[in-house]
Amino acid sequence: MEKKGKKDRRDFINTCFRFAAGASLVGVTGVLAHKTVSGNTLWQIDTTKCTQCGRCATSCVVTPSAVKCIHVYDMCGYCDLCGGYLRPNVKNITTGAENQLCPTGAIKRKYIEDPFFEYEIIEDLCIGCGKCVKGCGAFGNGSLQLQVSHDLCVNCNQCAIARDCPSDAFSRVPADEPYKFSGFKKEKKG
Amino acid sequence: MKNKLGLIFSVVILLLLVGLIAGDLFFEKPKSQKNIYEYDLDKLRQVDSSLIAYKETTSFKIDGEAVYGLAIGNEDNIYVSGRNKLWIFNPKGELQSSMKVRGDAHCLNVSESGNILLGVGNRVDIRKPDGGLNNSFLVKGKNAYISSLVEKEGIVYVADAGQKIVHEYSVDGKKVKDIGGKNLEKGIRGFVVPSPYFDLMLGRQGELWVVNPGRHALEAYNSKGDLISTWERTSMQVDGFGGCCNPSHVAMLSDGSFVTSEKGLERIKVHLPSGDFKSVVAAPSQFDAGTTGLDLAVDSNDRIVVLDPLRKMVRIFELK
Numbered sequence: 001m002e003k004k005g006k007k008d009r010r011d012f013i014n015t016c017f018r019f020a021a022g023a024s025l026v027g028v029t030g031v032l033a034h035k036t037v038s039g040n041t042l043w044q045i046d047t048t049k050c051t052q053c054g055r056c057a058t059s060c061v062v063t064p065s066a067v068k069c070i071h072v073y074d075m076c077g078y079c080d081l082c083g084g085y086l087r088p089n090v091k092n093i094t095t096g097a098e099n100q101l102c103p104t105g106a107i108k109r110k111y112i113e114d115p116f117f118e119y120e121i122i123e124d125l126c127i128g129c130g131k132c133v134k135g136c137g138a139f140g141n142g143s144l145q146l147q148v149s150h151d152l153c154v155n156c157n158q159c160a161i162a163r164d165c166p167s168d169a170f171s172r173v174p175a176d177e178p179y180k181f182s183g184f185k186k187e188k189k190g
Numbered sequence: 191m192k193n194k195l196g197l198i199f200s201v202v203i204l205l206l207l208v209g210l211i212a213g214d215l216f217f218e219k220p221k222s223q224k225n226i227y228e229y230d231l232d233k234l235r236q237v238d239s240s241l242i243a244y245k246e247t248t249s250f251k252i253d254g255e256a257v258y259g260l261a262i263g264n265e266d267n268i269y270v271s272g273r274n275k276l277w278i279f280n281p282k283g284e285l286q287s288s289m290k291v292r293g294d295a296h297c298l299n300v301s302e303s304g305n306i307l308l309g310v311g312n313r314v315d316i317r318k319p320d321g322g323l324n325n326s327f328l329v330k331g332k333n334a335y336i337s338s339l340v341e342k343e344g345i346v347y348v349a350d351a352g353q354k355i356v357h358e359y360s361v362d363g364k365k366v367k368d369i370g371g372k373n374l375e376k377g378i379r380g381f382v383v384p385s386p387y388f389d390l391m392l393g394r395q396g397e398l399w400v401v402n403p404g405r406h407a408l409e410a411y412n413s414k415g416d417l418i419s420t421w422e423r424t425s426m427q428v429d430g431f432g433g434c435c436n437p438s439h440v441a442m443l444s445d446g447s448f449v450t451s452e453k454g455l456e457r458i459k460v461h462l463p464s465g466d467f468k469s470v471v472a473a474p475s476q477f478d479a480g481t482t483g484l485d486l487a488v489d490s491n492d493r494i495v496v497l498d499p500l501r502k503m504v505r506i507f508e509l510k
Contacts, residue, residue, distance in 0.1 A: 054227040
């Protein structure tokens with residue numbers, strides 16, 4: 001005699017299959033949704049957290065690094081004695097290689113008018129080491145800032161620099177707001 | 191026996207293997223912290239101790255949200271301005287009185303008559319010695335930012351870091367003229383002010399000394415606004431001023447020597463009236479890294495009074 005309300009083996013297996021199918025459907029939808037959302041985000045550096053540790057230059061899977069120094073011209077003092085351009089203990093303020101701070105000579109200095117100079121980053125030469133960023137922040141207004149250059153970044157799912165970043169300065173940002181400058185400027189300028 | 195030894199050996203090897211795997215999985219090895227692109231200021235922060243001619247004799251903490259400006263008044267009382275507040279201490283650092291002020295006074299000065307001048311954004315407040323508001327006026331210009339001010343015989347000189355000019359006003363707020371605007375025929379090159387540190391003070395003869403921070407220079411102007419003296423020292427070493435814009439603040443000793451404070455390399459020095467380096471008052475090691483806005487004043491005993499905004503302290507230095 002069969003007890004009332006008790007499921008037989010066939011019903012139990014059917015129910016399990018239904019649950020498994022439902023869970024798979026929800027899971028696949030979730031994964032797809034997540035992929036769609038993360039496809040609209042990009043890696044970027046929060047300049048307020050960045051400590052210019054140098055790992056952007058060495059940890060990126062792209063060579064040279066996809067992280068570049070960006071110049072926020074609106075903040076720049078156009079200084080003659082630029083802390084981002086000249087080595088700290090420099091004796092002469094000249095463009096001589098021995099006086100330049102950048103290890104790859106990626107900063108171009110141009111005379112504007114006494115005593116103002118314009119500094120331009122040559123992106124192809126910049127390795128994203130952040131040395132100039134630190135110099136500019138230490139003595140100047142902090143107009144040199146490290147940012148992920150999105151025309152070079154391959155947007156890895158797990159960014160190698162983000163994993164190595166000691167100050168947790170990397171995060172995903174919406175693709176329609178891809179840069180996180182401090183200061184006045186919103187658009188990228190090389 | 192042979193089998194037993196083999197078994198023990200195998201177990202030991204297995205345990206070692208498990209240990210290694212567990213170590214690799216659960217204990218992260220410390221990554222090398224060496225930054226091959228290090229920007230090293232350590233050498234510049236080091237100061238030869240024989241150059242330090244002063245020692246810190248007194249210091250006291252200020253109980254406020256933020257502190258910005260410092261001045262010495264009559265009887266060597268120490269005035270400190272901060273967020274919505276003004277404190278007055280005696281020369282020993284004992285609080286005499288405090289009062290509320292409207293806004294953040296980033297600079298202040300006490301005139302010979304005892305008037306207290308406060309620079310709040312683009313507004314000048316002139317208060318009577320008892321703290322009551324005497325007059326208040328605005329500096330015109332959308333970029334106006336008052337970084338320093340002094341009063342001499344009814345004339346108020348206002349350093350405007352935003353518009354890179356010194357304004358001359360009467361105490362009742364009437365604009366008289368601008369001082370220091372670029373005029374190469376008169377030898378005036380114009381002020382270069384990349385950051386909001388633009389100080390001025392009165393000299394021993396009543397001349398107006400203005401810092402030209404972007405040129406690492408000090409410039410003296412007479413009452414007509416003519417440039418009468420200037421000196422500059424650009425250097426990353428201890429004998430000059432480095433960075434985009436230094437010195438950030440100045441004061442004058444009774445012999446006409448200049449006391450200067452800097453940002454970037456947090457240090458306080460004395461320069462002779464000629465501008466040549468004389469001695470160090472406080473080395474970078476005596477401040478927290480990143481300290482800016484070290485406002486200065488000198489009392490009648492040539493004690494150098496320093497406002498340390500990061501520690502919210504007044505620190506007093508005297509000759510060793």
